[in-house]
Amino acid sequence: MQAFNAPDSLALIAAPMVNQSDLPFRLLTRRHGATLAYTQMLSPHLLLNDQDYLEFHLRDIRAEFDGSTGLERPVVVQLHGNDPDILVKAARVVQTSCDGIDLNLGCPQEHAKDGHYGGYLLGKADWPLVEQIVSSMSNSLSIPVSTKIRLCEPSSLTPLLGTRLAAAGSSWITLHARHVNAKRRRAGAADLNAVKILKDTLVAEGFPNVPVISNGNVGTWEHILENRKETGADGIMVGEILLDNPCIFENATPDPVLISLEYLELCKTYPTASMTAIRTHIRHFVEHQCARRPWYPHFRAALNVCHTVNDVEALLRGKVVRWRGKGGATPLRSMAGKGMLGSQAEDDLEDAQDVDLSESVLF
Numbered sequence: 124m125q126a127f128n129a130p131d132s133l134a135l136i137a138a139p140m141v142n143q144s145d146l147p148f149r150l151l152t153r154r155h156g157a158t159l160a161y162t163q164m165l166s167p168h169l170l171l172n173d174q175d176y177l178e179f180h181l182r183d184i185r186a187e188f189d190g191s192t193g194l195e196r197p198v199v200v201q202l203h204g205n206d207p208d209i210l211v212k213a214a215r216v217v218q219t220s221c222d223g224i225d226l227n228l229g230c231p232q233e234h235a236k237d238g239h240y241g242g243y244l245l246g247k248a249d250w251p252l253v254e255q256i257v258s259s260m261s262n263s264l265s266i267p268v269s270t271k272i273r274l275c276e277p278s279s280l281t282p283l284l285g286t287r288l289a290a291a292g293s294s295w296i297t298l299h300a301r302h303v304n305a306k307r308r309r310a311g312a313a314d315l316n317a318v319k320i321l322k323d324t325l326v327a328e329g330f331p332n333v334p335v336i337s338n339g340n341v342g343t344w345e346h347i348l349e350n351r352k353e354t355g356a357d358g359i360m361v362g363e364i365l366l367d368n369p370c371i372f373e374n375a376t377p378d379p380v381l382i383s384l385e386y387l388e389l390c391k392t393y394p395t396a397s398m399t400a401i402r403t404h405i406r407h408f409v410e411h412q413c414a415r416r417p418w419y420p421h422f423r424a425a426l427n428v429c430h431t432v433n434d435v436e437a438l439l440r441g442k443v444v445r446w447r448g449k450g451g452a453t454p455l456r457s458m459a460g461k462g463m464l465g466s467q468a469e470d471d472l473e474d475a476q477d478v479d480l481s482e483s484v485l486f
C-alpha cells in the first residue's frame with residue numbers, strides 16, 4: 124500500500140469520471156501505473172442526507188483506504204457544490220477514508236448549470252465564493268484540498284484564478300484546458316499553452332510548490348511525455364483513453380480479453396461497481412481494439428443482455444475467444460496452452476479452428 128506523497132503521487136492520475144471511476148477500475152489503473160486515482164464527483168448533499176448513498180460510497184473508498192487491497196492508494200474524493208459549510212461537513216465525513224478532497228470547478232453539464240456548481244463557478248463574480256470554499260475546506264480538514272478547473276472566460280483570466288486558488292489553500296490545481304460548454308464537453312483540443320502559462324504564473328507569483336496537473340489531449344503514452352515537456356506540468360491526468368486502455372501509464376496495450384477478465388476479477392472481489400458501469404468498461408476495453416471486427420456488433424448485443432459479472436465472463440471466455448480465435452487474433456493464440464484463459468476458453472479456441480464464424484455469431 125502506498126500513501127499519498129506529493130509530488131510523486133501526482134505524476135500519473137486517473138481522472139474522475141461519473142459512473143466509470145468505480146473501485147475495481149481505480150484498482151486496475153493503480154495496478155497498471157496510475158500514481159493516484161480520483162473518485163467520480165460526489166454530491167455533498169447526498170453524502171449528508173442519503174444514507175444509502177453515503178454507505179455505498181464509503182464502502183467504495185474504504186476498501187481502498189483500509190489497505191486490504193494492496194496497491195490501491197492514494198485516492199482523492201471529488202466533491203461538487205457551492206456551499207462552503209455543506210462542502211466542509213461532507214468532506215469531514217469522508218476525510219478519514221481518502222487522501223485528499225478535490226473541488227470540481229469544471230463540470231460543464233446542464234445539471235451543474237442549473238445547480239450553479241462545477242464549471243459554472245469559474246466566472247469572476249463567483250471567485251470570492253470559490254476562495255471561501257477552498258479556504259474553509261483547507262482550514263477545516265486534515266487532508267489536502269485540491270481544485271480541478273477548466274479555462275475561464277476569457278482564457279487569460281485562468282492564471283489569475285489559479286493564483287487565487289493557490290492562495291486560498293488549493294494544494295494542487297488540475298487544469299482541463301477547455302472552456303465550459305454543456306453541448307461540446309470535450310470537443311476540440313485542450314489548450315496546453317494555457318497549462319504552461321498557469322504553471323509559470325504560479326511560480327512567478329510565489330507558489331512554486333503548488334503543483335499543476337495538465338489534463339487533456341492524451342491518446343498515447345508519447346502524448347503524456349510531450350504534454351509534460353510542453354506544459355512543465357507536475358503531473359498528467361488522463362480520462363477517456365484510460366477507459367479504452369487502462370495500461371496507458373505503463374506504455375502498454377493489453378489484450379482486451381485479458382484486461383477485461385482482470386477487471387472482472389476485481390469486480391468480484393470488490394463488488395461496488397454497478398452492472399451498467401461494468402458493461403461500459405468491458406465495452407470500452409473490447410471496442411478499443413476490436414471495433415472493426417465482424418463479430419463486434421454481436422458482442423455489443425450479447426454484452427447488453429449480461430446481467431451479472433459471471434454472464435460477462437462467460438461471454439468473454441466463450442464466444443469472444445472463439446470469434447477472435449477464428450479471426451486469427453495472435454495474442455489470444457499465444458495465450459492458449461499457457462492456462463491464461465482458463466480451460467474452457469482454451470477448448471473453445473481449439474474448437475474455433477473447425478467452426479464457421481458465420482455460424483458462431485448466431486445466438
Ligand SMILES: Cc1cc2nc3c(=O)[nH]c(=O)nc-3n(C[C@H](O)[C@H](O)[C@H](O)COP(=O)(O)O)c2cc1C
Pocket residue numbers: 138139140141142143162163164201227229230271299309338339340341360361362363364
Ligand atoms: C465519462 C466521463 C465522466 C466524467 N466525470 C467527471 C467527473 O465526475 N468530475 C470531473 O471533474 N470530470 C469528469 N470528467 C472529465 C474528465 O475528468 C477529464 O477532465 C476529461 O475527460 C478530459 O480528459 P481526457 O481528455 O483525458 O478525457 C468526465 C469525463 C468522462 C469521459
